[in-house]
Amino acid sequence: MLEITDLRAGYGGTEVLRGLTLSVGKGEIVAVLGSNGVGKTTLNKVLSGVQPARSGAIRFNGQDIFGASAKTVVSAGLIHVPEGRKIFPNLTILENLELGGYCRPKSARRTNLDKVFSIFPRLKERTTQLAGTMSGGEQQMLAIGRGLMGEPKLLILDEPSLGLSPLLVEEMFTLIRRLSDDGLPIMLVEQNVVQSLELASRAYILENGTVTISGDAAKLKDDPELRRAYLGL
Amino acid sequence: MYSPTIILEALVNGLMLGAVYALIALGLTLIYGVLHIVNFAHGALLTVSMYLVWIGCEYFGLDPYVAILFVTPAMFAIGYFLQRLVIGPASRGSDNGILLVTLGLSIVIQNLLLAGFNSDTRTIVTDYAFGVIPLGPLLLSQPRVIGLAVSVVTAGLLWLVLNRTDIGKAIRAVAKEKLGASLVGIDVAHVYAMTFAIGTACLAIAGGLLMPSFYVSPTTGAAFVLVAFTIVVLGGMGSIPGALIGGLLIGVVEAASSLFLGDSLGQIGIFLIFILVLLFKPTGLFGAR
Ligand SMILES: Nc1ncnc2c1ncn2[C@@H]1O[C@H](COP(=O)(O)OP(=O)(O)O)[C@@H](O)[C@H]1O
Numbered sequence: 473m474l475e476i477t478d479l480r481a482g483y484g485g486t487e488v489l490r491g492l493t494l495s496v497g498k499g500e501i502v503a504v505l506g507s508n509g510v511g512k513t514t515l516n517k518v519l520s521g522v523q524p525a526r527s528g529a530i531r532f533n534g535q536d537i538f539g540a541s542a543k544t545v546v547s548a549g550l551i552h553v554p555e556g557r558k559i560f561p562n563l564t565i566l567e568n569l570e571l572g573g574y575c576r577p578k579s580a581r582r583t584n585l586d587k588v589f590s591i592f593p594r595l596k597e598r599t600t601q602l603a604g605t606m607s608g609g610e611q612q613m614l615a616i617g618r619g620l621m622g623e624p625k626l627l628i629l630d631e632p633s634l635g636l637s638p639l640l641v642e643e644m645f646t647l648i649r650r651l652s653d654d655g656l657p658i659m660l661v662e663q664n665v666v667q668s669l670e671l672a673s674r675a676y677i678l679e680n681g682t683v684t685i686s687g688d689a690a691k692l693k694d695d696p697e698l699r700r701a702y703l704g705l
Numbered sequence: 706m707y708s709p710t711i712i713l714e715a716l717v718n719g720l721m722l723g724a725v726y727a728l729i730a731l732g733l734t735l736i737y738g739v740l741h742i743v744n745f746a747h748g749a750l751l752t753v754s755m756y757l758v759w760i761g762c763e764y765f766g767l768d769p770y771v772a773i774l775f776v777t778p779a780m781f782a783i784g785y786f787l788q789r790l791v792i793g794p795a796s797r798g799s800d801n802g803i804l805l806v807t808l809g810l811s812i813v814i815q816n817l818l819l820a821g822f823n824s825d826t827r828t829i830v831t832d833y834a835f836g837v838i839p840l841g842p843l844l845l846s847q848p849r850v851i852g853l854a855v856s857v858v859t860a861g862l863l864w865l866v867l868n869r870t871d872i873g874k875a876i877r878a879v880a881k882e883k884l885g886a887s888l889v890g891i892d893v894a895h896v897y898a899m900t901f902a903i904g905t906a907c908l909a910i911a912g913g914l915l916m917p918s919f920y921v922s923p924t925t926g927a928a929f930v931l932v933a934f935t936i937v938v939l940g941g942m943g944s945i946p947g948a949l950i951g952g953l954l955i956g957v958v959e960a961a962s963s964l965f966l967g968d969s970l971g972q973i974g975i976f977l978i979f980i981l982v983l984l985f986k987p988t989g990l991f992g993a994r
């Protein structure tokens with residue numbers, strides 16, 4: 473589905489991604505884990521065409537999207553729900569969702585809206601509320617709903633549990649499982665190592681812009697090196 | 706002292722001129738609200754609009770109001786490509802950079818107009834320029850009544866575009882959340898150019914509404930835009946309702962101070978308000994932050 477090979481990118485003189493290779497297959501939840509500042513968000517920005525890469529290759533669904541514009545990437549069905557949600561605070565919930573389908577034919581909008589509302593009934597109750605006045609958890613739901621309006625073939629979630637209460641985190645991870653069960657491949661970018669490994673089929677651990685450990689999520693959970701570095705065990 | 710009828714008549718006529726000011730301010734505040742740049746070329750572009758209307762009347766025998774129908778798409782296109790090809794590419798750097806670009810642009814346009822039309826003032830003669838429409842005991846200036854009507858319709862259309870169309874929603878989205886907009890596939894450079902184009906198209910309409918009663922010379926636009934800047938600050942930078950209400954208010958203030966202080970001091974009231982707003986409510990009537 474998504475294949476990234478030897479990707480290099482950075483800001484100005486500093487290199488952040490230093491030859492990163494990973495892939496996400498059909499039907500998978502792939503966790504991309506790593507502590508603050510290792511380059512997870514940078515990777516997502518490069519993938520979605522809002523940050524240029526220096527070298528490497530990115531293939532998505534058989535299409536070369538290295539250096540493609542954000543619009544091309546979205547149209548191809550690679551949808552990125554960003555860290556910090558980045559919803560439109562001055563627009564209503566409904567307008568946020570409508571813009572999620574900006575690159576899709578208007579004729580599909582009604583069906584997609586119904587689909588999103590069936591996943592997030594709370595959004596349906598408050599379509600005219602300004603998005604900026606919602607709580608953090610609701611904003612995260614809206615951000616994902618907006619992403620789903622783009623008819624994703626693969627969904628990138630950048631720290632969806634960030635800033636949520638433990639209860640909401642639980643709800644969020646249940647939701648991700650549900651989306652995956654419906655057949656949507658997901659690249660889950662997280663700092664929340666334990667819960668992400670429980671959810672994911674495979675995982676990559678990033679350090680300093682490259683993959684240091686990767687493999688089956690269930691096996692990684694017991695990896696002594698990982699336990700030492702991330703779980704303090 | 707003046708009779709109440711005269712005072713009321715002056716204020717209503719001022720309010721109607723204020724509606725045209727509001728249209729100019731609307732373009733300015735829209736561009737500021739979305740692109741976060743103060744467009745110093747706004748005045749020069751208003752002048753260009755007025756010349757285009759004048760050309761339509763002088764050389765093609767059009768009525769100035771009919772000329773609006775041709776000048777508006779022309780100014781829309783000029784605005785789009787100015788942003789897309791000149792201001793956008795030049796503003797990759799600092800904010801000061803953009804400031805200098807729009808300022809430089811206004812100087813270039815003004816000098817091109819000077820070269821093309823020299824500094825003579827041009828006017829359009831219509832048989833309704835001094836026409837009046839009676840409203841009860843009041844005599845309302847005909848071009849101003851038309852100005853009010855067209856401005857209200859234009860503001861209404863703009864509201865519809867911004868709230869009911871995808872491009873309008875995209876414009877509002879980009880104003881507050883550029884990254885989020887890119888990630889749903891909105892082409893931010895295109896949205897910027899469309900915003901600039903709409904702001905510039907407002908000037909075409911304003912130009913057509915002003916031409917029956919005002920002359921145009923290469924510096925005319927600057928005077929109007931100074932008033933428009935006051936309106937934008939009064940209404941709150943980037944606020945569209947602020948621009949509309951601020952415009953009407955400034956029209957009334959100008960009329961009142963012309964009436965009581967004399968025509969030559971008419972604008973004193975405006976700048977007094979400008980200073981008072983900056984001192985006591987720098988975010989303006991509808992300003993956020
Ligand atoms: N816009 C930017 N300009 C310069 N440096 C940046 C920018 N964004 C991120 N960085 C730097 O790149 C590195 C990786 O950041 P990021 O991709 O956000 O990491 P993560 O998402 O894993 O926390 C950090 O050192 C960060 O300071």
Ligand SMILES: [Mg+2]
Pocket residue numbers: 512513514555631
């Ligand atoms: Mg991050």
